[in-house]
Amino acid sequence: MDSYTEVMGSVELFRGVEAAHLRAMLQCLGAKTVAVSKDQYVLAAGDKAEHVGIVLEGRFLVVRDDIDGERSLLATLSPGDFFAEALCCAAVAESPVSVLADADGTVMLLPFQRILHTCTSACGHHSRLLENMLAILASKNLLFQDRMELLSQKSIRRRVMRYLESVAAQKGREFSIPFSREELADFLAVDRSALSRELARLKAEGHIDYWKNVFKLL
Amino acid sequence: MDSYTEVMGSVELFRGVEAAHLRAMLQCLGAKTVAVSKDQYVLAAGDKAEHVGIVLEGRFLVVRDDIDGERSLLATLSPGDFFAEALCCAAVAESPVSVLADADGTVMLLPFQRILHTCTSACGHHSRLLENMLAILASKNLLFQDRMELLSQKSIRRRVMRYLESVAAQKGREFSIPFSREELADFLAVDRSALSRELARLKAEGHIDYWKNVFKLL
């Protein structure tokens, strides 16, 4: 129950909204919390997304079923994460992705129209909500642009170096990365073993040094 | 002068705003039109983007200067396009990109804070503006996601087929694409000649047929 409000406090969408107002605001928005059991769908491909979802408990998967029947995992969602916001804002008629529970959990669903069109009793925080939504979408845009530039590099070497340099630009020449090898390979969209090979080369050539997931640019 | 309002009519940001109201609205927003001569910067890397820009005349370039001094072209902007909206919405302190004029032209600059915080005299269309902005950012998000999935494919064959299939899903089994070969190679982030080779193979194996930029899935 109050693990909910705890989670809610860390949700980007509500940044800047005092906890005291939050419950009333959610009421005003017509928020519903729904218990979802494992493998149950919160959003099915083909449907129209009418709600913005926020994960409160459990783990959820965003998947896309390809033309050839392959199911690819696009993202995993943890408490505090939300989903379907882009689909709602862009008013996409048929969602290309599905969202389902990887384990029993709960989500909060916010009717998008209520987010968009402020209710009659002017909740003072409504504009804040829209502002946050704009910031969230825009931030994701910028992240995506970075990743696309990364993926446009044509060699593993350039992809890795570009990634490491971008992290270094924020954290300094020595830093740890939030990825395991396999996850890093996924992120760079390259083969894991080929990534290991290239990292070894970069180390041998004296460009970088690393141990586990701690890296150092030389 | 009225080529301006003509262009403005096709700007996504103002969709649903009647032309009659547009001029007053722009006034209310504090819009300024600025003449820019070739090679002049509208936004310099490192600066904070305070305005959303709309191209009225000319051609503008979005570029990023890499660590190693390389300048890469991220996008070209034509009349009706706009820029810096993500940077504004995400409140990025230092723009990673620059925008400059490829030829003499004019841009309209909208102070972002005026877009965000409605002016005292309630312009009825203000919420429409925010709604449009949300839709624009969200649509870009979805486009980017698609492109990222594309770029995550590990062979030219899979990238091309995925691209062609996504176009076919919208236009049918026979369709034309809006790219020249070189542009398509750029979009897929592969070598042009390698792309031609793979296309030839796909045709030889009977998977596709094409002539110029008209394609057909078999």
Next chain:
DNA sequence: AAAATTCCGTTGCAGGCGCAACGAAATTTG
């Protein structure tokens, strides 16, 4: 219409990289 320029397909080459398989190290489980 000729010349020039751009666009595009083709090809040889060499290195890059995906793939599979294996083994060591690390972590988890019992």
Next chain:
DNA sequence: CAAATTTCGTTGCGCCTGCAACGGAATTTT
């Protein structure tokens, strides 16, 4: 602590693909 499982580095193989160069086709320029 031993066994089991996962993670990660290594390596051989062979295809893929970037690169460069060339020539033809198409388009533009004069």
